Amino acid sequence: MRLNISEQNEIVRIEVQEERMDAHNSGDLKEQMLQLFDEGKCNLLIDLSEVRFVDSSGLGALVSGFKNASAREGSLKLCCLQPQVRSMFELTRLHRVFEIFPSSEEALESF
Amino acid sequence: MSEQIDVDITVPNQTKYLGMIGKIGESLAHTLGHYQGDREELAYHLNLVLTEALANAICHANAGDPTKEVRVSISASDEDLIIRVFDQGHGFDIQQLAKLKVKETDESGRGIPIIFKLMDQVKYLREGSVNILEMTKHLH
Numbered sequence: 554m555r556l557n558i559s560e561q562n563e564i565v566r567i568e569v570q571e572e573r574m575d576a577h578n579s580g581d582l583k584e585q586m587l588q589l590f591d592e593g594k595c596n597l598l599i600d601l602s603e604v605r606f607v608d609s610s611g612l613g614a615l616v617s618g619f620k621n622a623s624a625r626e627g628s629l630k631l632c633c634l635q636p637q638v639r640s641m642f643e644l645t646r647l648h649r650v651f652e653i654f655p656s657s658e659e660a661l662e663s664f
Numbered sequence: 665m666s667e668q669i670d671v672d673i674t675v676p677n678q679t680k681y682l683g684m685i686g687k688i689g690e691s692l693a694h695t696l697g698h699y700q701g702d703r704e705e706l707a708y709h710l711n712l713v714l715t716e717a718l719a720n721a722i723c724h725a726n727a728g729d730p731t732k733e734v735r736v737s738i739s740a741s742d743e744d745l746i747i748r749v750f751d752q753g754h755g756f757d758i759q760q761l762a763k764l765k766v767k768e769t770d771e772s773g774r775g776i777p778i779i780f781k782l783m784d785q786v787k788y789l790r791e792g793s794v795n796i797l798e799m800t801k802h803l804h
Contacts, residue, residue, distance in 0.1 A: 573686075576679050577683070608715045
């Protein structure tokens with residue numbers, strides 16, 4: 554999975570540069586997040602602006618990151634969801650779990 | 665004029681084929697001439713259902729064995745769209761999985777409930793040495 558990782562004021566922004574997040578590639582995101590947690594980085598912003606499709610495995614990877622960040626007293630937030638991706642969070646009620654922001658600027662300010 | 669579309673494809677038991685099969689579902693939604701509903705939504709849902717069913721067959725039913733194969737057949741008429749995914753595993757109790765209460769913080773277990781939410785009828789059948797996950801959507 555192609556990921557662009559940048560850091561600003563102790564917040565790590567991960568831009569998922571894939572059209573799909575599914576059972577084929579979402580394990581890569583999960584592993585990358587675990588590596589960041591091991592490095593002591595526990596405030597993550599996942600930018601999904603390029604993602605057009607997410608399945609239950611993709612959601613599972615994000616839930617894994619959310620739980621790990623919370624357990625370390627950090628947080629994992631999401632931004633820039635395309636409408637169909639947003640509908641997946643509503644279908645699975647995960648929009649009640651994640652903090653979701655329309656833009657990365659608004660998300661970064663919220664930490 | 666009535667319309668019938670049939671697609672039958674077999675792929676190796678590998679997740680790299682998920683995107684390809686999902687796209688067939690999307691294309692199909694745009695091809696159904698008589699469908700009156702939200703075509704973009706149907707396209708996403710068919711992509712999702714195919715992805716979930718195929719991932720279930722590849723990762724769970726066929727236990728990730730790359731020497732196995734997964735067959736997908738799709739039949740669409742004016743009335744119904746039927747997707748069948750064939751696996752070569754030992755089978756599972758789909759009703760049990762559908763009833764499973766997935767907690768908000770669970771990392772897995774959402775695939776089969778998503779299929780039940782989006783399709784009108786879901787069956788898991790055994791025919792000889794293969795299992796068939798059969799999912800029907802009424803198009804009216």
